[in-house]
Amino acid sequence: MYRRCKHCNAVNLKDSLHCKRCGGELKYTNNLSLAFGIAGLFFYIPANIYPILISKKLAKVYSSTIIDGIFALWSEGDYPIAIIVFLASVLIPLIKFLIIFYLLYSIKFKKCEFYKFKVSLYSFISVSGHWSLLDVFVVVVLTGIVSFKMMSVLPGSGALYFLIMVILTILSVKYLDLRELGEKCAKSKES
Amino acid sequence: MQRAKRVKKGINFIIWSIPVVAIVVSLWLIYKYYSSLGPLIEIRFENAGGIEPKVSQVKFRDVKVGVVSDVKILKKGVAVYVRMNSEMKDYLNDTTKFWIVKPTIEAGRVSGLEALISGPYIQMSAEPLGFTKTKFQGLEEPPIKDIKDVLVIKLVANNSYGLTERMPVYYKQIEVGSVRRVSLKDNKVYIYLAIDKKYSIYVNDTSKFWNLRGVDVSFNKDNLKVELPSLSSLIVGGIAFDTLQFSAPLTKSEFRLYASRSDAYQNRLGRDKFRDVVFIVKNNQNGKLRVGNPIVFRNFKVGEITYLKSKFDINTNSIITTAYAKVDESAFRVSLEDAIKRGLVAQIKTTFPILGGIGIYLSFDKPYKVEYFGKYLVIPVKKGFVENRIVAKLSEILDKLKNLPLDKTISDVSSFINNLKNSMGSFFATTTKTLNTANKTLKGINDLSSTIDGMLKKEINQTIDNLNSTLLTLQKLANSYSKDSKTYQRLNILIENLNRTIKVYRKIGKQIDNKPNSLVVGD
Numbered sequence: 001m002y003r004r005c006k007h008c009n010a011v012n013l014k015d016s017l018h019c020k021r022c023g024g025e026l027k028y029t030n031n032l033s034l035a036f037g038i039a040g041l042f043f044y045i046p047a048n049i050y051p052i053l054i055s056k057k058l059a060k061v062y063s064s065t066i067i068d069g070i071f072a073l074w075s076e077g078d079y080p081i082a083i084i085v086f087l088a089s090v091l092i093p094l095i096k097f098l099i100i101f102y103l104l105y106s107i108k109f110k111k112c113e114f115y116k117f118k119v120s121l122y123s124f125i126s127v128s129g130h131w132s133l134l135d136v137f138v139v140v141v142l143t144g145i146v147s148f149k150m151m152s153v154l155p156g157s158g159a160l161y162f163l164i165m166v167i168l169t170i171l172s173v174k175y176l177d178l179r180e181l182g183e184k185c186a187k188s189k190e191s
Numbered sequence: 192m193q194r195a196k197r198v199k200k201g202i203n204f205i206i207w208s209i210p211v212v213a214i215v216v217s218l219w220l221i222y223k224y225y226s227s228l229g230p231l232i233e234i235r236f237e238n239a240g241g242i243e244p245k246v247s248q249v250k251f252r253d254v255k256v257g258v259v260s261d262v263k264i265l266k267k268g269v270a271v272y273v274r275m276n277s278e279m280k281d282y283l284n285d286t287t288k289f290w291i292v293k294p295t296i297e298a299g300r301v302s303g304l305e306a307l308i309s310g311p312y313i314q315m316s317a318e319p320l321g322f323t324k325t326k327f328q329g330l331e332e333p334p335i336k337d338i339k340d341v342l343v344i345k346l347v348a349n350n351s352y353g354l355t356e357r358m359p360v361y362y363k364q365i366e367v368g369s370v371r372r373v374s375l376k377d378n379k380v381y382i383y384l385a386i387d388k389k390y391s392i393y394v395n396d397t398s399k400f401w402n403l404r405g406v407d408v409s410f411n412k413d414n415l416k417v418e419l420p421s422l423s424s425l426i427v428g429g430i431a432f433d434t435l436q437f438s439a440p441l442t443k444s445e446f447r448l449y450a451s452r453s454d455a456y457q458n459r460l461g462r463d464k465f466r467d468v469v470f471i472v473k474n475n476q477n478g479k480l481r482v483g484n485p486i487v488f489r490n491f492k493v494g495e496i497t498y499l500k501s502k503f504d505i506n507t508n509s510i511i512t513t514a515y516a517k518v519d520e521s522a523f524r525v526s527l528e529d530a531i532k533r534g535l536v537a538q539i540k541t542t543f544p545i546l547g548g549i550g551i552y553l554s555f556d557k558p559y560k561v562e563y564f565g566k567y568l569v570i571p572v573k574k575g576f577v578e579n580r581i582v583a584k585l586s587e588i589l590d591k592l593k594n595l596p597l598d599k600t601i602s603d604v605s606s607f608i609n610n611l612k613n614s615m616g617s618f619f620a621t622t623t624k625t626l627n628t629a630n631k632t633l634k635g636i637n638d639l640s641s642t643i644d645g646m647l648k649k650e651i652n653q654t655i656d657n658l659n660s661t662l663l664t665l666q667k668l669a670n671s672y673s674k675d676s677k678t679y680q681r682l683n684i685l686i687e688n689l690n691r692t693i694k695v696y697r698k699i700g701k702q703i704d705n706k707p708n709s710l711v712v713g714d
Contacts, residue, residue: 035206039213046220060246060309068245161220168213 006177028180030104033172037100040168044093047165050158053139057151065158066090066135089135089162096125096132096169103176112185122178129170136163229275230322231260232283234313236329239269240291241311249273249289251282251315259313271329273313280322287317290330332372341368342391344400346382346430348448351375352402359429360384361403362393370430382448384430396442397435399456401449403428460491461522467497468527469567470514470537470551474574477501477512479549480539486516488553494518496551515567516551527568528561535559538573 001014003026010021019026051063064072066089073082099121105111106118139159146153236242239262249257257275264270275283293311314333351373360368368386375381386394430448433455447463449455472480478501486494498515523530534555541549553570562569 031203032206035209038210042210042213042217046217046224049221049224058309062246064245161217 001183004179028177028183030107030175030177030180033100033175033177034104036168036172036175037097037104040165040172041097043161043165043168044097047158047162048090050161051156052135052158052162053142054154054156055146055151056154063156065156066162085135088131092128093132093165093169096128096173099125100169100172100176103178103181107178107181107184110181110184112181115181115185118181119178122173122176125169125173129173130166132166132169133163135159136166227277229257229277229279230283230325232257232273232275232325232327234271234273234289234327234329235265235268236271236291237268237331239271240293242271242291242313243310247310247312249275249313249315250292251279251317256282256315257313271313281319282315282317283325284317284320284323286320287315287324287327288330289313289315289327290333292333341385341387342394343371344384344386344394345445346384346400346448347445348380348382348402350450351380351382352448352450353428354382354402354430355428358427360386361429361431362390362433364431365390367393380448381445382430393434393437394432394441395434395436395439397439398432398446399435399449400430400432400446401452401455403431458491460488460493461519463519464521465494465517466520466527467567468494468516468518469564469569470516470572471564471569472512472514472539472572473509474539476539476549477510480512480514484550486518486537486551486553488522491522493522493553513564514551518553518570527570531559531561531568531570533558536571536573 002011003014003016004010005012005019005022005024005026007024008019008022010019012019012026017026018024048066051065051068053069054061054063056062066085070082070086070090073085103118103122136159139153139155142153143155241247242259242262244259244261247259248255249259256279257273259271260274261272262269263272290313291311292314313329354370354373356370356372358370359366360370367390368384370382371385372383373380374383384400431452480496480499482496482499484496485492486496494517496514496516499512500515501510501512503510518527520527523535525533527535534557535553536556536559538552538554539549540552551572556573559571562571
């Protein structure tokens, strides 16, 4: 059996510790993924309690968190948009954390049940990862467009924490190495 | 190998420092967020007055100290939930008051302009006495006592005279404060004034307050005086006061608000402790009684008729009028019951001939019994109607005089005076003749008067005396005209000026008739 080097993609023998081409370590490690996952999870809380958008109309200052925005959209009857924002900004990040930790748990303890399902979960989080930046994108666009004397939109501190959270989850997914689980499960199937 | 291990350890340290830093930062952020959250308080108002959740602020000394988080409609009124800043905790106690500030535009002034742009906000006032309450009852109007640096004066009046909040208060035509509240309680109008602290030394027990709006016309024996307030105060209204003694102490808790300046400084007998009484009048002059007719005690007005009710009695063929009136009890120094026991009695008489009406005159006579009509005290009324014939005649003459074209007369007088100097000589001679004749006539009248009843005679005598003195004055005047032409010229100029002024006033009068708003808006 062979093992692909994650640095230079050279194919090495499974048992070798270092890559024959670049000398990089061949051992699987998911520590970085776990570290980013935990860090991201903790930024999820300030991202939701701090306002992400501060709009100024004349002398009125209106600062809204993500949840406030969703409620505002819902109460104004924009149900589809409210649902999309809720999914993209609240639910999907949360589901992603759950998936990341579930996969890491599976790798650590060699849980081989629903292996194919786990693979599809992995592809889901690696594809959907950057879609969570939708909120940040909206804030940035609004800040750029709505900037008048009478009315302006400013990003709140929540937007920054949200951005950090999304970047950390993307990194976490990037460093999540599902091959270890596959190898282990293949091994258990063989034996 | 060892080196690699060390490197690996270093990498591991870096890896695990990421979540540690993230945890520390996010925990700190969470702590910061929750520590800045003050208590959530509930304020109840009758209506929310445009307060919006998440937008409207709570201000304390013009600093934002909280944000409205929610507004809920209750069965009665609304509940406004406010997230206060945590440093305001100590200010939430029994001394805390909340009220909604809205922009208001009233005659002459605009207030709460900032609320016009930022929307209404909740104003708060409190003392830092610790955190004890989270539920508050909001005030519908700003509290009076909480305004700093003002002296609050309470005025009592029978009428609000159209005064409203924020109308100015003047002292010697300088704006020194404003009306804070006008309220109606126990059928009396209470007006609260806020006088600036720096002017509060001018208010003391000798101060008198009066309503500014309205033209002050005082008519008395000496002169006719028309006092017009400044145009702005005529439009805006307000209250003025004056103080007799500058250094007197301030001990009064409430002052009376007079209708006008002349009302404030009228020579009055009592202290306006009015009491409702009833006069039951039975004579044929009842129909002349009017609401508002005065009740007079030795030339002092001590009250007025407030309500009249008449019925015809077929049996006695007379009309019985029940006149409800308010009489100043303090004018007699004793209670009205005691006054009746000592002989207080009323009589219907003709009042001042010019006014043409009749009034109720009080006097002391023999003791009477105290009676009540319902809950009203009955003041006994002497039978009969005293109609002074000379007074009646005089009033007729005055009526005619009233109908005379005055300005024409004045111009006539002016031309007459122009001719006066020339014809002074002959006029003087005629005057002497006339005087002689008048003297003779007077003698005749004197003889005649002895035959008329005593009272009439007295009156006539008085009138004759007056006539005599008037004639003497006329004579003196005539002498002075002929002797000193300067006075005469001055009089001439004065009359001309008067003529011109009257013409101007007539023009203004016409203008106002045609376009009443032209005075304010301009043509």
